[in-house]
Amino acid sequence: MGHHCCNKQKVKRGLWSPEEDEKLVNYITTHGHGCWSSVPKQAGLQRCGKSCRLRWINYLRPELKRGSFSEQEERTIIDVHRILGNRWAQIAKHLPGRTDNEVKNFWNSCIKKKLIAQGLDPKTHNLLPSHQFSSNKNNNACNNLHIYQEPTSIFSVNSQMRDGPMNASSLFITLPPPPPPPPPPHPSFAYTASTQIHTPFHETMTIINPSYEYQNPNLAWNVKGQNSQVSFDFASRSSIDQTTPISSSPIIPSGFGFLDENLMWGACGVEPFEPPRQEEMQPPQQEKRAQEVYETEFDETNEVKGGGGGHQDMQIGSSFNSSNFDLDFVESTMMSCGMYCNSSSLDQLAWDF
DNA sequence: AACCATCCCAACCGCAAATCC
DNA sequence: GGGATTTGCGGTTGGGATGGT
Numbered sequence: 130m131g132h133h134c135c136n137k138q139k140v141k142r143g144l145w146s147p148e149e150d151e152k153l154v155n156y157i158t159t160h161g162h163g164c165w166s167s168v169p170k171q172a173g174l175q176r177c178g179k180s181c182r183l184r185w186i187n188y189l190r191p192e193l194k195r196g197s198f199s200e201q202e203e204r205t206i207i208d209v210h211r212i213l214g215n216r217w218a219q220i221a222k223h224l225p226g227r228t229d230n231e232v233k234n235f236w237n238s239c240i241k242k243k244l245i246a247q248g249l250d251p252k253t254h255n256l257l258p259s260h261q262f263s264s265n266k267n268n269n270a271c272n273n274l275h276i277y278q279e280p281t282s283i284f285s286v287n288s289q290m291r292d293g294p295m296n297a298s299s300l301f302i303t304l305p306p307p308p309p310p311p312p313p314p315h316p317s318f319a320y321t322a323s324t325q326i327h328t329p330f331h332e333t334m335t336i337i338n339p340s341y342e343y344q345n346p347n348l349a350w351n352v353k354g355q356n357s358q359v360s361f362d363f364a365s366r367s368s369i370d371q372t373t374p375i376s377s378s379p380i381i382p383s384g385f386g387f388l389d390e391n392l393m394w395g396a397c398g399v400e401p402f403e404p405p406r407q408e409e410m411q412p413p414q415q416e417k418r419a420q421e422v423y424e425t426e427f428d429e430t431n432e433v434k435g436g437g438g439g440h441q442d443m444q445i446g447s448s449f450n451s452s453n454f455d456l457d458f459v460e461s462t463m464m465s466c467g468m469y470c471n472s473s474s475l476d477q478l479a480w481d482f
Numbered sequence: 483a484a485c486c487a488t489c490c491c492a493a494c495c496g497c498a499a500a501t502c503c
Numbered sequence: 504g505g506g507a508t509t510t511g512c513g514g515t516t517g518g519g520a521t522g523g524t
Contacts, residue, residue, distance in 0.1 A: 188492075
């Protein structure tokens with residue numbers, strides 16, 4: 130049964146002929162598509178509007194890039210997929226000239242197999258259970274693990290979190306009600322995740338009782354800790370144009386998070402923070418190690434303790450100090466991404482401690 | 483050459499969100 | 504406000520291309 134938009138007339142299906150392509154291109158280049166459901170009639174095509182739209186978007190648009198994916202594009206897909214999961218349309222926005230369908234096909238036909246061949250779960254990007262011990266035993270196996278990154282915290286994004294509905298009000302971070310959505314960003318605006326960091330880090334600090342502060346319609350909401358020692362960029366989906374790339378660079382360096390949904394910026398580099406849902410907050414019952422991790426990162430009231438070594442998720446409620454926060458890494462990575470504040474709000478967003 | 487299996491990707495389907503009226 | 508319609512998305516399918524026997 131056809132879509133309801135094409136019930137009224139007999140429509141052709143299947144592959145498009147060159148003649149049909151020409152009709153569609155001629156029509157859209159002169160008139161624009163307008164309402165897709167009226168396109169086939171106007172263009173003289175025996176197709177439904179949905180089919181016309183798909184053909185234009187995925188194949189006929191002049192700005193589309195053709196040909197095989199470059200290594201850089203492949204790397205970008207893997208990096209973004211690690212954070213977003215199967216959000217093909219979002220991933221494709223990081224690849225100029227590529228469509229969601231193309232990215233999805235490339236993933237399913239190529240990247241997925243590569244990851245599996247490397248012993249990685251293509252959903253979580255973590256080592257598959259069957260490979261965990263063998264890779265420890267055999268050091269040579271590590272030579273092939275170009276992509277694998279050891280998850281550094283229980284906040285690592287997993288598919289359950291991604292695929293389930295986002296819960297903006299976290300259990301352990303009580304954010305005030307978000308302010309009304311700002312006006313849409315300027316079309317040419319590239320989201321800036323942070324600003325240049327030029328102050329030496331010192332002392333352990335804890336960010337508590339964050340408050341929203343509206344900075345600039347072009348920027349995400351800024352969340353400041355009560356002690357005002359540090360600023361976080363924070364964004365909800367409503368405050369960022371979904372079509373706006375967050376980086377002017379097509380590459381998101383491995384291990385560098387970015388904002389999406391209700392995520393908080395993982396400023397020091399590993400994971401964007403995603404609040405676990407209630408059922409996931411319970412201490413894991415079956416694995417002792419998981420319990421230890423849990424106890425390390427939560428206190429008895431399920432507040433985040435923070436801490437831990439290496440690159441730590443940057444999140445309100447976390448504690449950081451010079452031993453677990455690699456400023457050089459952050460600064461160089463942000464610079465390499467071209468992620469700078471625009472000058473008008475530099476002062477407000479600067480790290481001032 | 484014929485057959486079969488697998489791969490690849492354009493296109494379809496169903497659903498949900500957004501928009502219209 | 505609510506139903507109808509349109510748009511956008513992700514999962515899936517079908518058939519041509521390719522490779523192996």
